[in-house]
Amino acid sequence: MKTVRLLDDGDRDALRERFGERARFAQPLAPFTWWKIGGPADALVDVESAEELAFVLLRVRKRRLPMFVLGSGSNLLVGDGGIRGIVLRLEGEFSTLDVRAENGTVIAAAGGSASLPALCAQVATLGGIGVDGLAGIPATVGGAIRMNAGTDREIGEFAREVIVQAPARPEPHRVDVGWRYRQTSLPRDAIVARAELRFERGDAAAVRERLQSRLVRRKATQPVAIPNSGSCFRNPEGDHAGRLIEAAGAKGWREGGAEVSPLHANFIVNTGGASARDVATLLTRVRRAVQDEFGVELHLEVHLVGEFH
Ligand SMILES: Cc1cc2nc3c(=O)[nH]c(=O)nc-3n(C[C@H](O)[C@H](O)[C@H](O)COP(=O)(O)OP(=O)(O)OC[C@H]3O[C@@H](n4cnc5c(N)ncnc54)[C@H](O)[C@@H]3O)c2cc1C
Known part of the structure; x- marks a missing residue:
């Protein structure tokens, strides 16, 4: 079957002009996934600011192009035929992370592609209670929010504000999110641009110890050294x-x-x-x-x- 190419020369020129080498075409995606599997993206574009993301989203809307956002690729099986349309990676201002203590709480303000493990480490240092439940999940903050990632505690429990950008509304705006087990109510094409998480503040040494023991347990029970994508199936009600x-x-x-x-x-x-x-x-x-x-x-x-x- 012939592959449908949805991007035309005008799209490629516009992306090249705006993003230079940050727009790549027919780019294999395997290196960007934890499984090290996946065919080419028609276009892979690194966006570094809300304005750049809005630029792409407007074009996606105007031209009705398919679009997909890549996080750290730890929960993805990309087909051997690759992904049609534009695949986005969030870089630059989207990877910022600011963690601070405030009035008995620990607040983490994170860009959509900030590292969740880095957030966990910084929040634990300030004694953010419950952050150990997110320890060892190799995610970006945006990917974790999309998945409502977690263990016995989920990221949705701590999310106070989620800011997204989408083709229908390209400028950053706040959304209310419904959280379910490994799922959210986020619209399919909403890209998490940034989020704020809040934790009650407790004893930092105790939190750090719990976080450390979770990491040790993971190493013993999960094949961390071989390319994988975490749990493939959701746990059914009452079982594993x-x-x-x-x-x-x-x-x-x-x-x-x-x-x-x-x-x-x-x-x-x-x-x-x-x-x-x-x-x-x-x-x-x-x-x-x-x-x-x-x-x-x-x-x-x-x-x-x-x-x-
Ligand atoms: C060793 C290992 C252990 C794991 N352990 C756990 C665990 O304990 N608990 C758990 O819940 N998961 C676990 N996972 C799975 C995975 O880490 C999570 O699902 C994580 O949330 C995926 O985040 P990501 O940034 O890698 O997203 P990706 O895998 O890149 O993408 C996943 C989905 O999120 C979307 N997405 C990515 N970024 C954004 C964004 N900014 N805005 C909107 N949508 C976005 C993508 O389009 C895609 O649909 C594990 C994975 C591995 C490899």
Whole structure:
């Protein structure tokens, strides 16, 4: 099947003129994902300010171009055929992070691409209670908000203000967000430009210790050294996807270079050269095995994007 190219020469010229080398075309996305998998983006554009983002969003609206925003790529399976349209990365002012203590609280003001691990470390130093629940999640703040990332505590519990930009309204504006397990009510095309998180302030040494022990536990229970994308499936009500997958006998199953991690059954690892098709096939096999064995339907936590043919 012929690939549809939605960007035309006018779009490419406009992006080149405004962004210079920060606009790249037919750019493979594998290096930008934790799985190290994924075909090319028609255009990959690094935007460094709200104005630059608004410029792209206006063009996306005017030309009805598809658009996708990339965080740190830790929850993404990008198809081998790549992503049509414009893929955005937030840089520059979007990566700023300001953490301060104020009236018995710790406040973190973060750009959409600020590092969540860096935020956790700084908030812990000031004694932000509960931040250990976000420790070790390799996310940008924007990606974490989109996913309502967390463990026993989720980022939504701490979010006081979320500012987005979107094609329909390109200038930064505040939105109310509904938070659910690994999901939010954010409109699909809303890009988190910045956010403010607030934590009650407690004993810094105790918070740091809890954070550290979470990091140590992760290293022991997750295949952190091999390319992966965290948990592939959301936990079903009252159970754990990893437990069900293991009980269905799927640990160690392989498809090309992809393997159900022998360490943590809800992780799929790229042991070398895995394609998106390998991972997608393995996901289907695992889901079917759990359905057949236990009658439980697993739902994906990882986001599948782009073309898989
Ligand atoms: C080793 C490992 C451990 C993990 N542990 C956990 C865990 O304990 N808990 C947990 O919840 N997750 C975990 N994850 C999954 C992942 O880290 C989270 O889902 C994280 O929130 C993804 O953030 P990201 O910046 O990498 O987003 P990406 O993976 O790049 O993108 C994910 C989605 O968010 C969207 N997005 C990204 N940035 C923005 C933005 N600025 N505005 C709007 N949408 C945006 C993307 O378009 C995409 O739809 C783990 C992953 C790994 C690899």
